[in-house]
Amino acid sequence: MIIQRVVLNSRPGKNGVPVAENFRMEAASLPDKITDGQVQARTLYLSVDPYMRCRMNEDTGSDYLLPWQLSEVADGGGIGVVEESKHANFAKGDIVTSFNWPWQTKVILDGRLLQKLDPQLVDGHLSYFLGAAGITGLTSFLGIKEKGHVTQGANQTMVVSGAAGACGSLAGQIGRLEGCSRVVGICGTDEKCSILVSEMGFDAAINYKKGNVAEQLHELCPAGVDVYxxxxxxxxxxxxINQMNQNSHIILCGQISQYNKDVPYPPPLPPAVEEIQKARNITRERFLVLNYMDKHEASILQLCQWIKEGKLKVKETVVKGLENIGGKMLHHFLA
Structure with a gap:
């Protein structure tokens, strides 16, 4: 069986900026028959995420992320429909997902790596399982629950950077649902700012490319910042951090401004900022959603309920065609 796949063609270098030519589309063959325990599926959706920039390096800088290998197929979160199964848990027509789905049109996977999805949870909007009802939503929800220390009625102010992105746009809404009284987003265009306020329920948004961010934060967060x-x-x-209150909390979700630089994760703060963090007892702990697997199922059910009730608004970008996935990645890294 001939399929199409996307492989890593070259590495941009730890301090380099990725280009489309770092990926290559090619034809490959799949076995015509599957063996016991395997599932053959047709790919429906693939997720493109900022963390993948690290996987383009020979050393990802992380003990839980494996690097993509040159001339080997890339992989990540994916969803597909089962076409043939020799695993007891799956049948033809089932919708399945995996964190390690190869970037190819059809796949043969070990059934133990797959989870069955219930399309009714998202009213048939399957791509949500890679976003608001998947690892993205879990990262936002569990980050706030586990590291944000949000308390109903405590009159807390939350600030979200990268607020118009997949995690950020959800995090602001979830912060409100969990009890924050004021939510302010930071993003890169006036249009994104407008969407955050008019559609996503943020109280205000700052375009960091215009004006002084510190001055705008001071104006929009008069009581300081409790959760970042x-x-x-x-x-x-x-x-x-300069605007954060005593005993406040940073949810360390990502550091995308640093991903094209050879720095450790999490990147160290400048000495003056680190001094503020320590003096005000601001928590800044690494957060990894995969450490909370036991809470994923209940959390996804909560996210799906909010989506169905209209309490959680979802924005997503869907690009058709496997051949366009490299360009989609560049959008993340260069935005």
Missing amino acids: FDNVGGDISDAV
């Missing part, structure tokens, strides 16, 4: 959902790191995070 950090997707970006760098200068923006330094400005937020």
Whole structure:
């Protein structure tokens, strides 16, 4: 059986900026028959995520992320429909997902790596299982639950950087649902700011490319910042930390401003900012959603309920065609 797949063609280098030519589309063959325990499926959706920039390096800088190998197929979160099964848990027509789905049109996978999905949970909107009702939603929800220390009625202010992104747009809404009284987003265009306020329920949004972020934060967060959902790191995070209150909390979700640089994770703070963090007893602990597997099922049910009730608004970008996946990745890394 001939299929199409996307392989890593070259590495951008730890300090380099990825280009489309780092990936290559090619034809490959799959065995015509599957063996006991295997499942053959047709790929429906693949997720493109910022963490994948680290997997383009020979050393990902992380003990839980394996690097993609040159001339080998890339992989990540994926969803497909079963076409043939020799695993007891799956039958033809089942919708399945895996964290390690190869970037190819059809796949043969070990059934032990797959989870069966219930399309009714998302009213048939299957791509949500890779976003708001999947690892993205779990990261936002569990990050806030486990590291945010949000308390109903405590009049807390949350700031979200990368607020118009997949995690950020959900995090702001979840922060509100969990009890924050004020939510302020930081993003990169006036249009994104408008969407956050008019559609996502943020109280205000800052375009970091316009004006002084620190001054705008001071104005929009008069009582200081109690919870910071950090997707970006760098200068923006330094400005937020300067505004944070005593005993406040940073949810360290991502540091995308640092992903094209050879720095450790989490990147160290500048000495003056680190001094503020310590003096004000601000928590800044690494957060990894995979450490909370026992809470995934209940959390996904909660996310799906919010989506169905209209309490959690979902924005997603869907690009058709496997050949376009490299360009989609660049959008993440260069945004």
